[in-house]
Amino acid sequence: MRNVRLIIISTIFFIVAIIDSQAQHKVQQKIPExxxxxxxxxxxxxxxxxxxxxxxxxxxxxxxxxxxxxxxxxxxxxxxxxxxxxxxxxxxxxxxxxxxxxxxxxxxxxxxxxxxxxxxxxxxxxxxxxxxxxxxxxxxxxxxxxxxxxxxxxxxxxxxxxxxxxxxxxxxxxxxxxxxxxxxxxxxxxxxxxxxxxxxxxxxxxxxxxxxxxxxxxxxSKTTVSVELLDAQNQPRESNVNIMFINTTTNMTMYDFIHYRDAQGNPDTVQIDPVVDYDLIVSTIPQTVVRSVSIKTGSHNVIRIPVPQGNLRIEQEGRKNDALESIVRQKGEPGIIMVQKGNAAIRYLIGKYEVETLTFPRRKFQVEVQSNKTQVITLPPPGVVNVNTVSPGYGSLYEMKSDGSWEWVTHLNDLKSQFTLNLLPGTYKIVFRVKNTTGSKYSAYKIFQLKSGETKLVKVFG
The missing domain is CATH 3.40.50.410 (von Willebrand factor, type A domain)
Structure with a gap:
């Protein structure tokens, strides 16, 4: 029986080795002979x-x-x-x-x-x-x-x-x-x-x-390239990001691979077609684009691209919330460059960023990513509010700001009279009117405070 188990285990390892070998062969990108x-x-x-x-x-x-x-x-x-x-x-x-x-x-x-x-x-x-x-x-x-x-x-x-x-x-x-x-x-x-x-x-x-x-x-002519991804010290120590060689005329991808460095820190050598002119896109966050790369035909070319990076992690204190999402933008730029999951350390090019957490309410942070360091944004744990409005209706939730003003957070569910909200700790106000009332004078509001980890019942008309 022991021999049978050994044979089965050996067979499994053999099959895995074959599959792994086949997978490696499949990803090779070669120029037609x-x-x-x-x-x-x-x-x-x-x-x-x-x-x-x-x-x-x-x-x-x-x-x-x-x-x-x-x-x-x-x-x-x-x-x-x-x-x-x-x-x-x-x-x-x-x-x-x-x-x-x-x-x-x-x-x-x-x-x-x-x-x-x-x-x-x-x-x-x-x-x-x-x-x-x-x-x-x-x-x-x-x-x-x-x-x-x-x-x-x-x-x-x-x-x-x-x-x-x-x-x-x-x-x-x-x-x-x-x-x-x-x-x-x-x-x-x-x-x-x-x-x-x-x-x-x-x-x-x-x-x-x-x-x-x-x-x-x-x-x-055989033309090869190695791409060195440089860190903040101008050393080729960055790696493990996707690199695309783009045909400058057609904008089509000619070669597409994940950057690799061997045990000695040397990058791969890749053969490319010398007939084409190339742009390079390095899939850092945000992308790094090098236009009209200079390639010497019939030679080995070393392309050095500065991509110094650091890490950003967004988490909630005392809990692992993988559902937490945050929008990341470059400072002063409207475009979203990343929607980041909670607890994941994501690498960004060094620089200044604006982070907006998709929580209730949303929170905004200014952060500077530094070379080979991890910047951590920590949010307090939320609390839970069970809202009772007696009857379905129309309403909104507001949060009190530090200057005493109120900022809109979200509309309330107009189909239910009882619902739950997960909110960051703070002071809130609900303004609400039941559907079948005959005027705005029947609007009610309720102010309440919520602490981290607290579960609270809020009766709008209670």
Whole structure:
């Protein structure tokens, strides 16, 4: 029998270990191993302009450089390529704003096909970038496990009236592709295209080669970050709060995890996608937001964020009241940042706060949270008042303030003639009128005092 129990216990521990192991694997957030790159190439008539060298056009140089780079990518087994061209089928006079074509769809080992299609391009028409980008969204297969990237190569801005910025942001928000690279061939239009992606201008063919090669390399470079959460002494000793990496373009969460420090106090290293620009949100109370975090692609980055914190606990003397709730605001700010439960020590950023307890009556406190200290607000225990009004009616409860004035606390139950109130100790007044009376002159009032822990019967008409 003893052996049977040992087997059962061992089995339980084994199952728990498996479940725990599976849970750890589930929460890992990884970048997909495979990548798709769609080259969206300008084939409009302006690509026939001379560029860089005598008797060389923008298109002829783009063909040479793009073909060389595509050929160099043949060895990357985790990469699939596709080619879409616009402005190359209809002459400019036709103003065809739907002149775009997927010339080579995503497929393994299609490098030579793409090179052949590039060499066949004959520039003719206009520049429907927005419509081409909308159609490009349909070029990416729906199967998961890939990062989708667009590299737009153009020598002109939108000529068909589309809003490329809004379209790009919408498609990024839907997760169709990450922030596009936009390479301008002798084009200075950052204000027109930078809102649609990362715009880089190539003044010369040599710069175009370097920029295109760099964009592809950055797409695959391993980029990691560690987030150090600093205390009041500027030391990375804060931890155990949620951190979100937010795509600055789409405002969508890219990575979401609870901060961790190992036994030596070192934070986790997290791999992130280098194609995206990020804002960071640290879920302290209140939140800490860092805009446009500087990330060096292909390197390990240490992000240091000051989040010095202390504790605040709200309790009632002599009793554990988990039902006690309090509203917490930053001093001078109207917005509620926390509804805090009783007896819990909650961490806040250091600073001044206003606390309003949801008791009868409410109490307000000014408190300053200090680094690694616990500020305690202690309320006296309530008393219990059993109210008898003879018959249901209308009334209110008031509390006497220190200057002798009366402050409204709550309306009374108009459906019952007997009810109970839990009140903090103090001096109170009930003003009441029975429903079936015929005038306000029949209103009655009763003044009473209540101590902590006391139970009192109040007869309004007694």
């Amino acid at each position: 495979k990548t798709r790159i769609l080259f969206l190439l300008d084939g409009s008539g302006s690509m026939l302009e001379n560029w860089g060298r005598p008797h060389q056009t923008k298109m002829s140089m783009a063909k040479i450089i793009l073909s060389q780079i595509i050929d160099s990518l043949k060895q990357n087994k985790n990469l699939e390529l596709a080619l879409r061209v616009y402005g190359h089928r209809s002459p400019r006079e036709q103003n065809n704003c739907k002149d775009t074509q997927l010339e080579a769809p995503f497929k393994a080992n299609n490098h030579q096909l793409i090179i052949d299609k590039i060499n066949d391009i004959k520039p003719k028409g206009v520049t429907p970038i927005t419509y081409s980008l909308e159609q490009a969204a349909l070029d990416f297969p729906a199967n998961p496990g890939y990062r989708n990237i667009v590299i737009l190569i153009t020598d002109g801005i939108e000529s068909c009236g589309g809003d490329i910025c809004a379209t790009s942001r919408a498609l990024q928000a839907k997760g169709i592709f990450l922030r596009p690279y936009i390479i301008g061939l002798g084009l200075r239009a950052e204000e027109n295209l930078n809102c649609a992606g990362k715009f880089i201008n190539a003044d010369t063919p040599g710069k175009f080669h370097d920029i295109l090669n760099d964009a592809i390399e950055k797409s695959f």
